[in-house]
Amino acid sequence: MSRFLSKRFDGLEEYVPGEQPRDMKYVKLNTNESPYPPSPLVLKRVNSDEVKKLNLYPDPDCKSLRDKLAEFYGVLPENVFISNGSDEILSFSFMAFCDGEKKIAFPDISYGFYKVYGDLYGLDCTVIPLKDDFSIDVDEYCGINKNVVIANPNAPTGMSVSLDDVEKILRSNPDNIVIIDEAYVDFGGTSCIPLIKKYDNLLVVRTYSKSRSMAGARLGFSIASKEITADLNKIKYSTNPYNINRLTLIAGEAALDENHYYEDAANKIIKTRTRLSNALINAGFTVLPSDANFIFVRCPDMDGETLYLELKKRGVLVRHFKTERIKDYLRISIGTDEQIDILLEKIFEITGRKA
Numbered sequence: 524m525s526r527f528l529s530k531r532f533d534g535l536e537e538y539v540p541g542e543q544p545r546d547m548k549y550v551k552l553n554t555n556e557s558p559y560p561p562s563p564l565v566l567k568r569v570n571s572d573e574v575k576k577l578n579l580y581p582d583p584d585c586k587s588l589r590d591k592l593a594e595f596y597g598v599l600p601e602n603v604f605i606s607n608g609s610d611e612i613l614s615f616s617f618m619a620f621c622d623g624e625k626k627i628a629f630p631d632i633s634y635g636f637y638k639v640y641g642d643l644y645g646l647d648c649t650v651i652p653l654k655d656d657f658s659i660d661v662d663e664y665c666g667i668n669k670n671v672v673i674a675n676p677n678a679p680t681g682m683s684v685s686l687d688d689v690e691k692i693l694r695s696n697p698d699n700i701v702i703i704d705e706a707y708v709d710f711g712g713t714s715c716i717p718l719i720k721k722y723d724n725l726l727v728v729r730t731y732s733k734s735r736s737m738a739g740a741r742l743g744f745s746i747a748s749k750e751i752t753a754d755l756n757k758i759k760y761s762t763n764p765y766n767i768n769r770l771t772l773i774a775g776e777a778a779l780d781e782n783h784y785y786e787d788a789a790n791k792i793i794k795t796r797t798r799l800s801n802a803l804i805n806a807g808f809t810v811l812p813s814d815a816n817f818i819f820v821r822c823p824d825m826d827g828e829t830l831y832l833e834l835k836k837r838g839v840l841v842r843h844f845k846t847e848r849i850k851d852y853l854r855i856s857i858g859t860d861e862q863i864d865i866l867l868e869k870i871f872e873i874t875g876r877k878a
């Protein structure tokens with residue numbers, strides 16, 4: 524135990540990011556990054572004269588990018604909040620909207636950071652089990668009278684909740700914030716951004732890390748009512764006003780100018796996902812229906828940890844969670860077709876199964 528760390532963090536279990544090993548070159552399918560590089564205009568703008576301005580602080584208001592995102596999504600700039608990765612918005616939201624009285628509810632199997640933020644801010648979180656088929660038990664959130672955070676599509680299952688169900692949750696919790704984390708929505712889900720016009724308690728969280736190939740740039744944003752957006756700004760200006768660096772800001776704008784590139788990349792990923800899912804289903808694996816850039820799979824006769832370790836030995840990294848309910852599953856990010864061919868070859872070699 525540290526001599527210096529505040530006692531309130533005794534027992535805090537920090538988030539463990541997916542491995543980023545440097546020991547050898549892996550086929551890296553463990554952190555849901557895009558296998559495709561950023562679009563040409565992003566590369567060009569980042570290498571432009573903006574680099575020479577790194578002696579100057581960036582715009583804390585992120586005005587130019589906010590205007591552009593607002594236009595892109597058909598909302599007002601006052602509805603848009605920009606952050607250093609979407610993790611930062613999640614952190615700010617837990618800090619801003621939850622406390623001893625205002626609790627927060629989320630599924631037992633979901634993005635691991637929700638629990639970590641809950642613990643970090645000393646919150647009493649309500650953890651609601653997914654149903655046996657790993658779908659979200661929507662009725663459990665209706666009228667719960669707590670803040671809610673749901674990843675839609677959910678991670679690591681990849682399964683979505685319908686907009687009708689999101690509306691049910693919003694309508695039945697009018698005095699609580701409902702955070703819909705749409706990190707993976709561009710791979711087949713339906714965004715609930717248009718619902719912000721109808722529900723002032725909706726906070727939609729988005730990221731450039733997945734479908735916009737910019738995990739390394741750290742850029743996220745949210746779309747919500749002016750009131751919620753102003754609340755997030757209060758927290759940002761009380762912690763780190765210059766949270767987005769200059770290069771990331773211009774990269775974020777450039778990506779919107781080339782949206783077709785990212786739509787094409789998402790379509791490629793969806794096609795590869797279908798091919799991989801079919802191959803594994805044909806080989807007898809359980810594969811959950813995914814709307815995300817990953818699939819969640821279980822081998823019928825090999826435990827998750829063994830398969831994960833055997834793949835790692837052969838140079839393929841996927842994600843394994845030790846959580847009891849999902850310990851026999853692996854989350855596999857969708858890579859290029861070449862990467863998925865290697866993965867399939869190794870999986871079939873290890874398990875003796877074939878498509």
Ligand code: PMP
Nearest residue numbers: 608609610634674678706730732
């Ligand atoms: N939400 C979900 C559901 C995620 O899986 C991730 C990625 N780990 C994030 C948010 C955070 O992504 P980022 O901070 O890179 O935007």
